[in-house]
Amino acid sequence: MAKPPAPPPGPATVRTISRLAGVAASTVSRALKQDPRVAPETRRRIAELALQAGYTPNAFARTLSGGRSGLVGLIVGPLQNPFYAELLAEAVAQAAALDLRLLLVHAGAGPIEDRTSQALLQYQVDGCLIASAELSSRAAAVCAARGVPIVMVNRVARLHASAVACDNLGGGADLAAFLLAGRHKRFGLVLGTQGTSTSDDRERGFITALAGAGMQPVFSTAGNSTYEGGHAAAGRIAAMSRARRPDAVFAINDIMAMGLLDGLREAGLQVPQDISVVGFDDIPAAARACYGLTTVAQPMTMMLQRGLSLLTGRIASGNLPDETVILRGQLVVRGSARRPP
C-alpha cells in the first residue's frame, strides 16, 4: 500500500485534510476559501473531506498570518442599568450577524484596569466598541496608540474616535417643550454622571429650551445614574415645601426616573397630579403600567447598526476620517407627566 492516510490525533488542520486529499496544504486553504484557481472538482472533494473530518479553521493561526482577528473589544457601562443590558444584547445579536466576535472587556461603572486594556492589544482586536457614559480614557488611549479604530456608542467623542449617539440636546429640548406645553411652571432636574456628554447634553438641551420660554430650573440634584440615586432624590424633593417644590422633574435617564417615581409615591405624592416626571432612554420597564414613563426613546437598533458599520468601515480601510452620527430620538408620551390640555 502506498500511503495509508493515517489521520493524526487531535483536531483536524489543513494539513490533515491535505494528506487525506493527497494535495498540498495551500491547496486546501485555497479550496476552502472558494479560490477560483482551484479546480471545481478538487474544491468539492476537499470541502467534503473537511466536513467529514470535522475541520474547523484555527482563528489564531489565521490571525497571525492574515493580521485580522475578527475580534471586537467591547466595553459597556453598568449592566444594573437596563439600558446597557439592552444595548449589550443588541450588540451581541448584531455582531454575530456580521461575523464579528465580541471580547467583553469591561462592564460596570468602575475604571478600567491597565491589565484589562492590555487585553485589547494582546488579543489584537480589530476594533473597539465603547458604550459607557464614563470616559474609559485608558482603553481609548491604548487603542488610539495602536491605530485600532474606536467607535463610541451613546457618547460623543472627546478624543480621536468615531461616535454614534442619540440627539441628547434635541431630546432634552423635546421634553422641555412637552412640559412647557403642559403648563408646568417649576422645573427640577435629577442629574446623572457629571461630565459625561450624554448627561450634560440632555441637561443643556432641556435648560436651553426652558430659557427659550423665559424660564429656568428651580432645582437640580445628583442622581448618580442609578435607581437608588433617583429614589434618594425623591426624598429630597418630597421634603420641600409645596411652594418651593418643582411641579415637573426631568431625570436624565429612565432608571433614575423609576427610582424617583417610586420614591415620590412612597412619600405620598401623586404622579402626575402633584408632580410630573419624565425620563430618557425608553428602557422596557418604562412602558410598564406601574411606571408609564414619558420619555425619549433611543433608536437602539439603529444606533448599533450605524456604530458597527462605522467600525467595520474603519477596520476595512484604516484611514477614514473620524465621523460622528447623531440620531434623533423620539418622544414617547405616557402617563407620568401631565399632558398639554
Place this chain on the structure above:
Amino acid sequence: MAKPPAPPPGPATVRTISRLAGVAASTVSRALKQDPRVAPETRRRIAELALQAGYTPNAFARTLSGGRSGLVGLIVGPLQNPFYAELLAEAVAQAAALDLRLLLVHAGAGPIEDRTSQALLQYQVDGCLIASAELSSRAAAVCAARGVPIVMVNRVARLHASAVACDNLGGGADLAAFLLAGRHKRFGLVLGTQGTSTSDDRERGFITALAGAGMQPVFSTAGNSTYEGGHAAAGRIAAMSRARRPDAVFAINDIMAMGLLDGLREAGLQVPQDISVVGFDDIPAAARACYGLTTVAQPMTMMLQRGLSLLTGRIASGNLPDETVILRGQLVVRGSARRPP
C-alpha cells in the same frame, strides 16, 4: 557603526526587542517570563527595553505555540432578566481577576446558531461557561466533542459537563414552608421555562414540601420567565372568583414575580392582604420598596467563584471527573407575603 538597531515599523515583537538588546529572540521570550535561566542583569535590561518599546505579547502567537488561549466562551440567557445581567457583570469582574478573557458568544433566549457555536472552536476557547436556563445543546455538544471543559451555572448538567447551581429544590421547599407557616391555604404557581432544571426543581421542591403538609397547588400557569408573562398571569388570577383564587403564589423567578405583583395591584388586589407573592433569585429590584419581594437569594458571587474555579481546574488538568456543586440559597423575608403570626 556596527549595527544601527533600526526599529522596524509596526508594533514591537520579541524580535524587535531582541535586536535592540542584541540577544536572541528566545532569550527575550524567556526573560519576559522571568525564567531564572536568564541572567538577572539581562532580564532587567530586556524588561526595560520592552517597556520602552511598548511591547505587548501577541496572544494569538502565544496560543498557537502554547495551545492555551486564555479565552472562555460565555453563553448567557436573556439580559432583559436582571438576574442574567447581574450574573454577567459578576462573571466579567471575576474573569478579569483570573486573567481570563470572555468571548461573549450568545445572549438571549433564542437558540444558538451553528455559526455561533463554531466560533467557540475557531477561537480555541479553553473552556465554556454556560449560564442560560435553556439547553444550548448545540454549543455544549460542540465543546464536548473537542474536549473543551464546560461549566453550567444556574443549571444542573444534563450532559457531560460540570455545574454549579443554587439548591433550587431546597429553596422551593423553604418558600413553601414559609407560606405554610403563614397559614396560607390555597397555593398557586407561575411557571418559568418548562423543561429547564432550574424551573422544574423549584417547582418540585415547592410541591413536595406542600405535600409534606398534606396540601397541593390549586392553580398553575405559565409565566414564560418574563415580566410580561408574570403580568399576564396576574390577569388570569385576578379574574378568578375569590373562592377559587389562590391566597399565595410562587413565581418561579423574581422578574415574573414583579410582573405578577404589578398586575395584581393593577387589578385592585392588595399584596399581601388579599394575596401573597413570593419569587426566587433576589435580583436587586426585589429589594425596592415598591416590591419588597419575599424570595430566595442566590449566592451569585459564590456561584461564579466556584464555577470559574471548576472551569480553571478542568482547563489545567483535562481529565478531572465531572462535578456538580449545589449551593444553598437564603430565604429573604420582605413584605410581599403574609408572615407567620
Place this chain on the structure above:
DNA sequence: GAAGAAATTGCACACGGTAGCATTATCCCA
C-alpha cells in the same frame, strides 16, 4: 592549569494558515 560542573544564551523547529512564486499539466491553434 585543566577537567568537570554550572550558568547563559543561541539555534532550530513547531504551532496552523496564507500568499507569492515556481512548477507542472493541459489546451489551443497555427
Place this chain on the structure above:
DNA sequence: TGGGATAATGCTACCGTGTGCAATTTCTTC
C-alpha cells in the same frame, strides 16, 4: 507537432511565540 498561453497545484517562507537541545562561557576545585 511544436510553441505559447492558461489552468492547476506544489513549494517555501512568514506571521510571533515557546521550548528542547546544543553551544558557549564562566566558575569550581583539585
